[in-house]
Every structure is written in structure tokens, then in C-alpha cells.
Amino acid sequence: MSLLEKIQLNFLNPQSPFTLFLILVLLVLGTEKELESYLENAKNFVLETRRSMESIRGGVQNMHANMTAFQTHLLQLNEKK
Numbered sequence: 049m050s051l052l053e054k055i056q057l058n059f060l061n062p063q064s065p066f067t068l069f070l071i072l073v074l075l076v077l078g079t080e081k082e083l084e085s086y087l088e089n090a091k092n093f094v095l096e097t098r099r100s101m102e103s104i105r106g107g108v109q110n111m112h113a114n115m116t117a118f119q120t121h122l123l124q125l126n127e128k129k
Contacts, residue, residue: 061067077083 077086080086
């Protein structure tokens with residue numbers, strides 16, 4: 049039996065606290081009248097957070113590239129002395 053098969057067999061083990069928690073969450077969500085709007089808001093929050101993190105990552109990468117170029121420029125100026 050491969051590792052993947054073992055993981056799949058134990059994924060929703062009825063004795064697992066994780067599985068019981070998932071069932072509880074699904075039951076609570078199923079009783080909400082405005083479930084779709086809650087899930088839509090959660091989805092939008094996650095997507096906006098992802099977009100923000102991608103922007104931050106891009107900014108940090110640009111800052112690193114600029115710092116590297118600045119360091120190279122300073123080293124070249126130091127070598128000319």
C-alpha cells in the first residue's frame with residue numbers, strides 16, 4: 049500500500065478529532081440562512097489578502113533588486129578610489 053493510499057484511508061477517519069470538527073462546522077454552516085453571503089465574503093477576503101500579499105512580495109523583490117544595484121554602484125565607486 050502506497051503512502052498516498054494510507055493518507056486517503058485515514059483522511060476522514062471517524063475517530064479523528066479533525067473529522068468531527070469538520071462535521072460540526074458543516075452542521076453549523078448548514079443551519080445559517082445567509083450561508084452563501086458569508087462564504088462569498090470569506091472568499092473575497094481571502095482573494096484580496098492574496099492580492100495584497102502578491103503586491104507586498106513584488107515590492108520587497110523590487111526593493112531587494114534596487115538595494116543590490118545600489119550596493120554594486122557603491123562597490124564600483126570604492127574601486128575607483
